[in-house]
Structure formats: structure tokens, C-alpha cells
Amino acid sequence: DQQVKQNSPSLSVQEGRISILNCDYTNSMFDYFLWYKKYPAEGPTFLISISSIKDKNEDGRFTVFLNKSAKHLSLHIVPSQPGDSAVYFCAASPNSGGSNYKLTFGKGTLLTVNP
Amino acid sequence: KAGVTQTPRYLIKTRGQQVTLSCSPISGHRSVSWYQQTPGQGLQFLFEYFSETQRNKGNFPGRFSGRQFSNSRSEMNVSTLELGDSALYLCASRRGGADTQYFGPGTRLTVL
Numbered sequence: 001d002q003q004v005k006q007n008s009p010s011l012s013v014q015e016g017r018i019s020i021l022n023c024d025y026t027n028s029m030f031d032y033f034l035w036y037k038k039y040p041a042e043g044p045t046f047l048i049s050i051s052s053i054k055d056k057n058e059d060g061r062f063t064v065f066l067n068k069s070a071k072h073l074s075l076h077i078v079p080s081q082p083g084d085s086a087v088y089f090c091a092a093s094p095n096s097g098g099s100n101y102k103l104t105f106g107k108g109t110l111l112t113v114n115p
Numbered sequence: 116k117a118g119v120t121q122t123p124r125y126l127i128k129t130r131g132q133q134v135t136l137s138c139s140p141i142s143g144h145r146s147v148s149w150y151q152q153t154p155g156q157g158l159q160f161l162f163e164y165f166s167e168t169q170r171n172k173g174n175f176p177g178r179f180s181g182r183q184f185s186n187s188r189s190e191m192n193v194s195t196l197e198l199g200d201s202a203l204y205l206c207a208s209r210r211g212g213a214d215t216q217y218f219g220p221g222t223r224l225t226v227l
Binding site (some may be wrong): 036041042043044045049052089091097100101102103104105106107108 | 119146148150157158159163171173205207209212214215216217218219220221225
């Protein structure tokens, strides 16, 4: 039973345009959500997170939106750059810290930004 | 500040053998978590150690075990290896509270 789903295995966008990566979850206990980026032969790199008490969080070119009622979150990258080409993982946890911090990951979306 | 390091980076074993993987967290980080990444199942949580105690566990068989030392370094052991254990094993560390988790580069285990 996949509790975190990234339904698009891949996404291709032009440099300078917006990239929108989507993620759905089924577990109502999830309270904290994160996006990680992963290059081949490297571990995932933290990008941005959002707590369930918020519906938006921005960090530079990256914005995460959370729709709790739809159990959906999205990552917007504006403007997209070729260096953003990587696999993006959505992850969720029952809380943001403490003993019950346990990340459940989606299967990832391969983003390709074309020059 | 040095990142999370994992050794070895690559490992080849045969079915039935056992293997031990090592993880050194970022200095000052007391929590170490282990994840398994496979093409079919994606990234799956194995367990978390904090101050030498396992405080969270995923849905993996007892063949997968771990421990943490007083300096926060952690080891993961897999006994009686199966072909399906071939995967990238990732270690991640964080301070322990509400803090970002940082991943190491992983150990690529191949079971023949």
C-alpha cells in the first residue's frame, strides 16, 4: 500500500519555464512534508519542507504548496534551470521531529530541464 | 562541516552471506536512520537510532538489524542475504529534534 504517490515518473520542461511536481498521500496522520532532490550516485539532498499548519512555503526558486483536504502537495520551481535536472522525491512524516519521525517516500519524478 | 559518510560505497556478496554497512553522521547529530532504495519499492525506511537506542522501525524482517555507538556512528547488518536485498542502502542523520535529515551517498549492495 503506497502511502505517498508521485504519479508522474518523469517530467520535461524548457529552461526558464515553471516545473510543477505533484505528490498525493493517503495517510491522515502525516503532518510534515518534504521534497528531496537526488542526482545519480549521490544521496538525496533536502530541498524544502512544509508543516501541515501551513499551505505554502517558499525558498528562493522553490515553493511547496499543501492542500490538506485533497491530501496533495506540489513543488514549483521557477525559473527552471538545467542544473535542476534530477529525480525529485516527495516524503511525509507523522511529525517534524522526535521519536515518531519516520519518512515515507514517493517513488520519485525524474525532472529534465532542457536548455 | 563534513557530511554523512558511508562505507563501503560498493559491495558484492553471495546469497546466504551476511554484510555490515557503516555510517558516520554529521558531527553533533545524534539520530541516524537507514533506508533501502530499490527500483521496485523506492526508498523505504528501515530503522532509526538515537543515543544508541532504536526508537523507530520499518517493516523489514529480523535479518535486518542495526546498532549505534556512543559516538553516534551506526552500523547496519543484514544476515542470510537474499537476491532481493540488492539495493542502495542510505543512511541519514539529524540532530534529533525538529531538524532536517541529511543523507549520505549510500552503499550499493549487490547480492549474487
